[in-house]
Amino acid sequence: MRLAVIPGDGIGPEVIAEALKVLGEVVPAAEITRYDLGAARWHATGELLPESVLGELRQHDAILLGAVGDPSVPSGILERGLLLRLRFELDHHVNLRPARLYPGVRSPLADPPEIDMVVVREGTEGPYAGNGGLLRKDTPHEIATEVSLNTSFGVERVVRDAFARASNRQRRHLTLVHKTNVLTHAGSLWSRVVEEVSLQHPDVTVAYQHVDAATIHMVTDPGRYDVIVTDNLFGDILTDLAAAVTGGIGLAASGNLDVTRRNPSMFEPVHGSAPDIAGQGIADPTAAVLSVALLLDHLGEHEASRRIEASVAFDLATRDHQSPGATYAIGDRLAALVSSNVRTG
Amino acid sequence: MRLAVIPGDGIGPEVIAEALKVLGEVVPAAEITRYDLGAARWHATGELLPESVLGELRQHDAILLGAVGDPSVPSGILERGLLLRLRFELDHHVNLRPARLYPGVRSPLADPPEIDMVVVREGTEGPYAGNGGLLRKDTPHEIATEVSLNTSFGVERVVRDAFARASNRQRRHLTLVHKTNVLTHAGSLWSRVVEEVSLQHPDVTVAYQHVDAATIHMVTDPGRYDVIVTDNLFGDILTDLAAAVTGGIGLAASGNLDVTRRNPSMFEPVHGSAPDIAGQGIADPTAAVLSVALLLDHLGEHEASRRIEASVAFDLATRDHQSPGATYAIGDRLAALVSSNVRTG
Ligand SMILES: CC(C)[C@H](C(=O)O)[C@@H](O)C(=O)O
Numbered sequence A, B: 001m002r003l004a005v006i007p008g009d010g011i012g013p014e015v016i017a018e019a020l021k022v023l024g025e026v027v028p029a030a031e032i033t034r035y036d037l038g039a040a041r042w043h044a045t046g047e048l049l050p051e052s053v054l055g056e057l058r059q060h061d062a063i064l065l066g067a068v069g070d071p072s073v074p075s076g077i078l079e080r081g082l083l084l085r086l087r088f089e090l091d092h093h094v095n096l097r098p099a100r101l102y103p104g105v106r107s108p109l110a111d112p113p114e115i116d117m118v119v120v121r122e123g124t125e126g127p128y129a130g131n132g133g134l135l136r137k138d139t140p141h142e143i144a145t146e147v148s149l150n151t152s153f154g155v156e157r158v159v160r161d162a163f164a165r166a167s168n169r170q171r172r173h174l175t176l177v178h179k180t181n182v183l184t185h186a187g188s189l190w191s192r193v194v195e196e197v198s199l200q201h202p203d204v205t206v207a208y209q210h211v212d213a214a215t216i217h218m219v220t221d222p223g224r225y226d227v228i229v230t231d232n233l234f235g236d237i238l239t240d241l242a243a244a245v246t247g248g249i250g251l252a253a254s255g256n257l258d259v260t261r262r263n264p265s266m267f268e269p270v271h272g273s274a275p276d277i278a279g280q281g282i283a284d285p286t287a288a289v290l291s292v293a294l295l296l297d298h299l300g301e302h303e304a305s306r307r308i309e310a311s312v313a314f315d316l317a318t319r320d321h322q323s324p325g326a327t328y329a330i331g332d333r334l335a336a337l338v339s340s341n342v343r344t345g
């Protein structure tokens, strides 16, 4: 197993160290190559993602990314030039974001039901296409446009993936989230594709919700969701909200998948670089560890993946959430659980 | 005071009846003209918003709208052809949505702080501009686009309005919500305008949040918000979420304002037509009544507006939320409170 690791900025390197500690327990033979990309490299060299590095990344089975972003870099530079560039260059069309309320974890909701959903967010088009511009900048007649691009090809592959995932889950329920009553063109395409693909999945029940209504139900009735399929921007918004109601982005893992396996998929915690707590050794590495579980599952190492998730679930059920321990201590605990789990499981 | 009233579909007419009952207590001389627009008219005549009706609507001081939408009408028809058409034709550039957690109202949050914010949502551009299309429909090469249009003119006027509102509030805090790290063109325009206008409002503190982060804080720390200014689509999403955490869209009022007063502004409860409970006399008219309060405030009837809001606050603090009463009973209660308030206040 050849893994590329991009520790990145802020707490990225801190949580990645623990994630690799845990990975070492289940796949000791994994070959790890580190790539320095992010704010520091950009400041030092002006480089974001050199072609040569991109070429090397492509030679790996998967990529593990810590976080990218720093207040010293103008907004958009690292996001568009590095993070989104990776997602687009490597055709990460399925942005997979599970949201589960683990026993022991406190939800901000008063009366949280069982929550166990996975959001399948489109990852390579929509309003993220980078299509748009400014006309007459800095004049009273300035116009800024952002174009959401949606293709039959792009929508169909992510919808197919979402149905396949729903088929493999217990509840077999899929919710399309969009805003078809206003974004009528894109909404029409998404609705038609979901309808067509659903014919091949009579086992999956299908629902539709407008994105605004979905945010309401995410706080009043999140238990209703099983698989959600949605576009890139709605998925960005909904997954942060889903993470919030299941205990926070500190626990949220994600996978950026090329499900054709032509390119390596990339796994990252959702929390970002959190510059306010960087360097203090207090970041929670749980989301990075869960990202390793997603990575292993994607590479077919289902047993190892399950073992890591079970260890995280056990730790969350038993940890003192007021003082969960330092970054390294949580990593040690999870590594120990995983390895004992290896022995006994 | 000449008011146009569009009861509309579903529970629209039911809640409007109560809203007018309450209005009658404070402005008995208001001249009311009803307009039948919505699903029934469309089914009967194919008409959505005839030019003649639009012309008549323009002759009024304000418009009170119940709700528009019915499952029998394909998605998008009434929304684009009637509701959004009214907002665009009447240049309703400030979509005003207060979200307050009234004492006595149960939030879905476990530990809700004091919440008292107002979202100033842009109402006439962004992804709602209706600019986009389909190419090669129903082929494997189909493309659907949606273009977000943002103009200096359009952004500046709503940002100015938001700053003016923030200036008049106790906390004088304004948060711009956008997604500047991805929607870099529109994000750049919005950020620059906020920065420029802020120079004229040194009394207002300014914060920025990405829309995904804002949904998180809306459930973990909603007390931080005072005035939020944001684009049409982000505002749509955020205001439903803000309504959810403050007790539900059943209580959320809104104003679609042309702040230049060239066109009549339009006031509507956010809940929509709720076809599932229509005709049963059980819809809560509170949001419609609060919309009347916004209407009166906009027309300069600040005292009457305050009286209605105080009556709603009193009723919410004292009502049995398990069985708040039938639609008419809540209306009767609020009307009685408002009139006693008139006498004593
Ligand atoms: C950092 C940003 C570009 C990114 C996104 O919008 O996709 C982040 O919010 C995420 O969800 O991974």
Ligand SMILES: CC(C)[C@H](C(=O)O)[C@@H](O)C(=O)O
Pocket (backbone or CB within 6 Å): A181, A182, A212, B079, B080, B083, B084, B236, B270
């Ligand atoms: C019905 C729909 C077109 C509308 C919108 O998206 O603005 C509604 O959701 C609202 O918020 O008033």
